[in-house]
Amino acid sequence: NLGNSLKDAVKKLANAGKIDRQVIDEVVKDIQRAMIQADVNVRLVMKLSSQIKNRALTEAPPAGMDSREHVLRIVYTELVNIVGKTTPIALEPQTIMMVGLQGSGKTTTTSKIARFFSRKGLKPAVICADTYRPGAYDQLSQLCEKLGVPYYGEPGNKDAVAIVRNGLKAMAKYDVKIVDTAGRHALETDLIQEMKDIYALTPFTHKLLVLDAAIGQQASEQAKAFNDAIGITGVVITKLDGTAKGGGALSAVSDTNTSIAFIGVGETPDDLERFDPDGFISRLLG
Amino acid sequence: VVLTEKDLEGPLWELEMALLESDVALPVAESIIATIKADLTGQHKKLLHSTGDVAQDALVDAISKILNVNTLDFDEYVRNHARPVVISFIGVNGTGKTTTIAKLAERLKEQKYGVVIAAGDTFRAGAIEQLERHADRLGVKMIKHQQGADPAAVIYDAVQYAKNNKKDVVLADTAGRLHTNVNLMEQLKKIGRVVRPDLTIFVDEAIAGNDAVERARLFNDAVPVSGTILTKADADAKGGAAISIAHITGKPILFLGVGQEYKDLKKFETQWFLDRLFE
Numbered sequence: 001n002l003g004n005s006l007k008d009a010v011k012k013l014a015n016a017g018k019i020d021r022q023v024i025d026e027v028v029k030d031i032q033r034a035m036i037q038a039d040v041n042v043r044l045v046m047k048l049s050s051q052i053k054n055r056a057l058t059e060a061p062p063a064g065m066d067s068r069e070h071v072l073r074i075v076y077t078e079l080v081n082i083v084g085k086t087t088p089i090a091l092e093p094q095t096i097m098m099v100g101l102q103g104s105g106k107t108t109t110t111s112k113i114a115r116f117f118s119r120k121g122l123k124p125a126v127i128c129a130d131t132y133r134p135g136a137y138d139q140l141s142q143l144c145e146k147l148g149v150p151y152y153g154e155p156g157n158k159d160a161v162a163i164v165r166n167g168l169k170a171m172a173k174y175d176v177k178i179v180d181t182a183g184r185h186a187l188e189t190d191l192i193q194e195m196k197d198i199y200a201l202t203p204f205t206h207k208l209l210v211l212d213a214a215i216g217q218q219a220s221e222q223a224k225a226f227n228d229a230i231g232i233t234g235v236v237i238t239k240l241d242g243t244a245k246g247g248g249a250l251s252a253v254s255d256t257n258t259s260i261a262f263i264g265v266g267e268t269p270d271d272l273e274r275f276d277p278d279g280f281i282s283r284l285l286g
Numbered sequence: 287v288v289l290t291e292k293d294l295e296g297p298l299w300e301l302e303m304a305l306l307e308s309d310v311a312l313p314v315a316e317s318i319i320a321t322i323k324a325d326l327t328g329q330h331k332k333l334l335h336s337t338g339d340v341a342q343d344a345l346v347d348a349i350s351k352i353l354n355v356n357t358l359d360f361d362e363y364v365r366n367h368a369r370p371v372v373i374s375f376i377g378v379n380g381t382g383k384t385t386t387i388a389k390l391a392e393r394l395k396e397q398k399y400g401v402v403i404a405a406g407d408t409f410r411a412g413a414i415e416q417l418e419r420h421a422d423r424l425g426v427k428m429i430k431h432q433q434g435a436d437p438a439a440v441i442y443d444a445v446q447y448a449k450n451n452k453k454d455v456v457l458a459d460t461a462g463r464l465h466t467n468v469n470l471m472e473q474l475k476k477i478g479r480v481v482r483p484d485l486t487i488f489v490d491e492a493i494a495g496n497d498a499v500e501r502a503r504l505f506n507d508a509v510p511v512s513g514t515i516l517t518k519a520d521a522d523a524k525g526g527a528a529i530s531i532a533h534i535t536g537k538p539i540l541f542l543g544v545g546q547e548y549k550d551l552k553k554f555e556t557q558w559f560l561d562r563l564f565e
C-alpha cells in the first residue's frame with residue numbers, strides 16, 4: 001500500500017536513479033485517487049498532483065531511488081508542507097473555545113482536552129455554552145463529573161454569551177477554561193454571529209475547529225467561514241478510529257493557515273492524541 | 287455523428303469532477319462514468335446536440351436510476367402496515383439519529399398516529415436525557431431503562447408497551463457506533479434479532495465524503511437497511527453521499543434533514559440532488 005511504500009521511499013537513499021516518465025504518471029495517478037478517496041479537496045488534489053508531477057520530472061532523484069520512490073518522496077514533502085507541524089499547546093493558564101459543525105465531536109473533545117490538561121498538572125474547568133441542543137448540559141455535566149472536572153452552565157438560560165461571561169468569572173480561579181459551544185454551519189448566520197459575540201468576550205488563547213474525519217468537500221468552505229468569523233488557531237480531527245482518512249483537515253489547515261492540534265480516536269476521555277504528521281500522512285495515502 | 291471514446295473524454299472528465307466535488311465517493315463516481323462511457327461510445331448523436339449535453343443527459347439518467355431504486359413511500363407503509371410499526375434508527379456517531387427521531391415523531395403525531403419512542407442509546411452521556419427532552423416537548427411517550435442497560439431490552443419493552451396501549455408506531459433510537467467496531471456491530475445485529483424491526487433506517491449526513499460508502503456497506507451487511515435518511519442537507523451540502531449510499535444499499539433515500547427544528551424534514555426528491563449537482 002502507498003502508505004508503507006511512502007515510508008520506504010523516504011528512508012531509501014542509495015545510488016543514482018533515472019526518471020521514468022510512465023512510472024511517474026502512474027504513481028501520480030495513484031496518489032490522486034488516494035487523496036480523493038481520503039476526502040482531500042478536489043481542487044487541492046489537482047493542484048498538488050500537477051506540482052508533484054512537475055517536481056518529479058524536473059528534480060533529479062537521489063542516488064539509487066527509482067521513479068516510484070522519487071515521486072512518493074516528493075508527495076511526502078508536499079504534504080508535510082501543509083500538515084507538517086502540530087499546533088503548539090502551552091502548558092500554562094489559557095482559555096479555549098471549541099467550535100465546529102453539528103455532531104463533529106466538540107462536547108466529547110472538550111472532556112478529552114480537560115483530561116489532557118488534568119494529566120499535565122493543570123486545573124481545567126468547562127463552560128457549557130450550548131443553549132440549543134436538548135440535554136447538552138446533561139451530557140457535559142455527566143462527562144465532567146466522571147473526570148472530576150468542575151463545570152459551569154445555566155440550563156434554563158438561552159443566552160450563550162451571558163453564560164460564557166458568567167462562566168469565565170465563576171471559573172476564574174481555574175487554569176484552563178474550555179468553552180463548549182453549539183454546533184453550527186456557515187449558512188446559519190445568527191449562530192455565526194453568536195460565535196463572534198462569544199469570541200468578543202475575551203481574547204481566547206485557542207479557538208479550535210473540531211472536524212469529523214469523514215467530512216467531504218465541505219471542509220474547505222466551512223473552515224474558511226469559521227476562520228473569517230473568529231480566527232481559528234488549530235484543528236481537531238475526530239473519529240479517526242474509523243475508516244475515514246481526514247483529508248478534509250488538509251484543506252481546513254491550508255485554508256486557515258493553521259495546523260492540527262489533536263486527533264480523536266474514540267468516545268472515552270483517554271481517546272485523544274497529539275497530532276502526528278507522519279502517521280496522518282501515511283494513513284491518508286492508504 | 288458517431289460518438290468516439292475520444293469525443294467523450296473531455297465531457298466525461300468534467301462530469302466526473304462535478305460528481306467528486308459533490309461528494310459522490312470516488313468508486314461510485316467512476317462506476318457511473320464507466321457505465322455512461324460504455325453506453326454512449328458508438329452511439330449516434332444529432333449534429334445539433336453537443337457531446338457535453340448528450341453526456342449530461344446520460345448522467346441524469348444514470349443518477350436517476352440509482353436514486354429511484356426500490357422506492358418506498360414511508361407514509362403509505364406506516365398507513366398500511368400491521369401495528370405497531372417498529373422502526374429502528376442506526377448509523378455512526380453524531381449523524382443526527384436522535385434529532386431525526388424527534389422530527390419523525392412530530393410528523394407522525396400530526397398525521398394522528400400514536401407514537402412511542404424507545405431510548406435505545408443506553409451508552410452515551412446525556413443520550414437518554416436528550417431524547418427525553420424531545421419526548422416531553424412533543425408530548426410523546428418514551429420508554430427508557432437506566433444508563434448501561436441492554437438496548438435490545440429497552441426497545442423490546444417499548445414494543446410491548448405499544449402493543450398493550452394500541453400505539454401505531456415505535457421509533458427506536460440506538461447509540462452511534464463506528465462500522466469498524468466489531469462488538470458494537472454485533473450488538474446491532476442482536477438488537478435486530480430480538481426486536482425484529484419492520485423498518486431499519488440508516489441515518490447519515492449529507493456532509494460526509496467517501497467514507498459514506500464504507501459505512502453504508504458495513505451497516506447494510508450487518509442489518510439490512512430498509513432506507514436512508516440524509517441529514518444536515520442545509521449545510522450547503524451537495525449531498526453526493528445520497529448517491530453513494532443508494533448505490534451501495536440498493537435502498538431509497540426516504541427523507542432529507544434540512545435543519546435542527548422538528549419541521550426540518552422533507553421527502554427526498556431526486557431533482558434536489560440534480561439541481562445541486564449542476565448549479
Ligand SMILES: Nc1nc2c(ncn2[C@@H]2O[C@H](COP(=O)(O)OP(=O)(O)OP(=O)(O)O)[C@@H](O)[C@H]2O)c(=O)[nH]1
Pocket residue numbers: 100101102103104105106107108109130133181182183184238239240241263264265266267271379380410462464
Ligand atoms: N468513535 C468516536 N466517536 C466520537 C469521537 N468523538 C466524538 N465521538 C462521538 O460522536 C458523537 C457526537 O459527539 P458530540 O461530542 O456530542 O458532538 P458535538 O460536536 O458536541 O455535537 P453538537 O453539540 O450537537 O454539535 C457522540 O456519539 C460521541 O461519542 C471519536 O473520536 N471517536
Ligand SMILES: Nc1nc2c(ncn2[C@@H]2O[C@H](COP(=O)(O)OP(=O)(O)OP(=O)(O)O)[C@@H](O)[C@H]2O)c(=O)[nH]1
Pocket residue numbers: 102103133183377378379380381382383384385386407410413460461462463517518519520521542543544545546550
Ligand atoms: N443543521 C442540521 N443539524 C442537524 C440536522 N440533524 C441533526 N442535526 C444536529 O446534529 C447534531 C447531532 O444530532 P444527534 O441527533 O444528537 O445525532 P446522533 O446521531 O443521535 O448522535 P449520537 O447519538 O451521538 O451518535 C445536533 O446538534 C443536531 O441538532 C440537520 O438536518 N441539519
Ligand SMILES: [Mg+2]
Pocket residue numbers: 106107108130133136181182183
Ligand atoms: Mg455538543
Ligand SMILES: [Mg+2]
Pocket residue numbers: 383384385407413459460461462
Ligand atoms: Mg443520538
